[in-house]
Amino acid sequence: MIPIAQPLVSSCLHAGRISKEKTSESLSAYHRTPEVLELDTALKDSSPYFLGYTIASAFPSILCRHDFDRVFLISDLAVSQLYGPELIELLHNSHVPVEEISIANGERGKTFATLSRLCEDLVRHRISKNSILIAFGGGVIGNIVGLAAGLIYRGVRFIDMPTTLMGQTDSALSNKQAINGDQGKNQFGIYYPPLFVWSDVRMLRSELPRYVRSGLVEGVKNALISDIDFLDYLQVCINPDLSYSDAEYFDLVYRLIESKRRILEKDPTEKHYAIVLEYGHTFGHAIELLAQGHLSHGECVAVGMCLAAELAHNLHLIDDELRDRHYRVLGDVLGIDLRLPIGADSNTLLCIIDSDNKRTGRSVRHVLLSGPGRVAQGDGDYMISVPTERVRIVLDAYPRGHASSKSGG
Numbered sequence: 001m002i003p004i005a006q007p008l009v010s011s012c013l014h015a016g017r018i019s020k021e022k023t024s025e026s027l028s029a030y031h032r033t034p035e036v037l038e039l040d041t042a043l044k045d046s047s048p049y050f051l052g053y054t055i056a057s058a059f060p061s062i063l064c065r066h067d068f069d070r071v072f073l074i075s076d077l078a079v080s081q082l083y084g085p086e087l088i089e090l091l092h093n094s095h096v097p098v099e100e101i102s103i104a105n106g107e108r109g110k111t112f113a114t115l116s117r118l119c120e121d122l123v124r125h126r127i128s129k130n131s132i133l134i135a136f137g138g139g140v141i142g143n144i145v146g147l148a149a150g151l152i153y154r155g156v157r158f159i160d161m162p163t164t165l166m167g168q169t170d171s172a173l174s175n176k177q178a179i180n181g182d183q184g185k186n187q188f189g190i191y192y193p194p195l196f197v198w199s200d201v202r203m204l205r206s207e208l209p210r211y212v213r214s215g216l217v218e219g220v221k222n223a224l225i226s227d228i229d230f231l232d233y234l235q236v237c238i239n240p241d242l243s244y245s246d247a248e249y250f251d252l253v254y255r256l257i258e259s260k261r262r263i264l265e266k267d268p269t270e271k272h273y274a275i276v277l278e279y280g281h282t283f284g285h286a287i288e289l290l291a292q293g294h295l296s297h298g299e300c301v302a303v304g305m306c307l308a309a310e311l312a313h314n315l316h317l318i319d320d321e322l323r324d325r326h327y328r329v330l331g332d333v334l335g336i337d338l339r340l341p342i343g344a345d346s347n348t349l350l351c352i353i354d355s356d357n358k359r360t361g362r363s364v365r366h367v368l369l370s371g372p373g374r375v376a377q378g379d380g381d382y383m384i385s386v387p388t389e390r391v392r393i394v395l396d397a398y399p400r401g402h403a404s405s406k407s408g409g
């Protein structure tokens with residue numbers, strides 16, 4: 001059971017037209033009578049964020065507030081088979097002209113080739129400036145479709161309909177849309193906001209535990225960089241089999257969204273303070289590129305945060321306790337294998353890190369902690385330049401042995 005703490009929905013900020021501000025008292029009523037809660041993404045070009053469970057029937061009326069000629073539902077095969085037919089039937093029943101397009105699934109499909117095929121397919125299907133794309137899937141689908149939407153005819157509208165915990169609580173709260181390059185993660189992209197975000201937490205119940213874990217890793221990250229008390233909450237609500245009722249999922253998703261929104265409120269542009277959200281991602285992205293889809297994004301970020309903690313410890317920025325807490329929460333509680341994959345040698349990782357998208361000039365900079373819930377400040381910002389040799393010492397000493405499996409189970 002997830003504990004429902006006091007400030008839950010009373011801090012419901014911009015709860016809007018559909019469901020006005022809620023107190024924790026009215027939240028229990030919410031659980032008895034599912035409805036759609038309207039938040040916003042707190043970003044510079046903010047989008048309405050609709051959240052609830054078993055809310056599909058309300059979707060056509062929100063969609064039809066907008067003028068359009070056709071919608072294109074874009075998903076991967078897994079999501080399309082699970083939820084495509086019911087969504088398409090719902091749209092047909094509301095006389096919405098809809099066409100479905102499937103694209104490659106997973107991280108390995110987050111490429112120029114997939115993006116280009118999708119854009120060409122949409123033009124072949126006679127997409128117009130007045131059409132709307134729906135990104136229906138995990139963070140990968142959201143990123144590719146968001147980027148395609150920004151490129152086609154210099155911009156068509158898209159709706160983000162995330163179906164993973166990562167998508168609903170992290171990538172949907174970002175206007176960064178990107179694909180990977182041969183030499184690094186998210187190397188080609190743009191900032192482009194969705195028309196709105198639609199998250200039905202019911203869909204999370206079919207997600208593989210591995211991906212639920214992956215979404216929770218980003219929540220652990222939010223706690224480590226900005227709100228260490230939130231880590232206590234997460235530790236209590238992570239149950240070993242990661243199974244949650246719809247109502248529990250709703251609470252969890254809501255709190256994870258809030259943990260990121262609080263950071264975005266300080267930097268809605270995602271270009272300054274919000275860089276702290278990249279904690280663990282410099283190492284994590286290098287591991288993810290090397291793993292070629294065999295490890296999930298969250299698994300890589302988890303190892304990346306442990307490496308960042310080792311680096312901060314090596315630089316005397318954090319004590320043993322904070323470093324060890326990384327291993328306790330991510331390894332013992334969440335159950336992630338925190339070793340580097342076999343074959344992830346230091347030279348290769350350093351070479352990939354060298355083309356990280358946060359590098360400036362000649363040095364690679366890292367987001368590092370200076371205490372629980374605190375990020376170390378570098379030269380006027382939140383990244384620290386660390387000499388490569390120092391990073392190499394940490395990488396050489398870090399345990400290896402993870403025989404990464406295909407990210408399926």
Ligand SMILES: NC(=O)c1ccc[n+]([C@@H]2O[C@H](COP(=O)([O-])OP(=O)(O)OC[C@H]3O[C@@H](n4cnc5c(N)ncnc54)[C@H](O)[C@@H]3O)[C@@H](O)[C@H]2O)c1
Nearest residue numbers: 078106138139140163164166170171174176203206207297
């Ligand atoms: N733009 C951002 O700020 C941002 C933030 C976080 C993550 N991301 C990106 O998101 C990606 C990771 O997203 P992800 O963890 O959602 O992985 P993912 O998109 O690869 O999805 C994981 C798998 O789950 C399947 N799936 C999706 N929904 C399902 C459901 N409801 N039931 C069963 N299976 C389902 C998919 O088919 C896929 O195989 C990474 O590429 C990462 O870079 C971007």
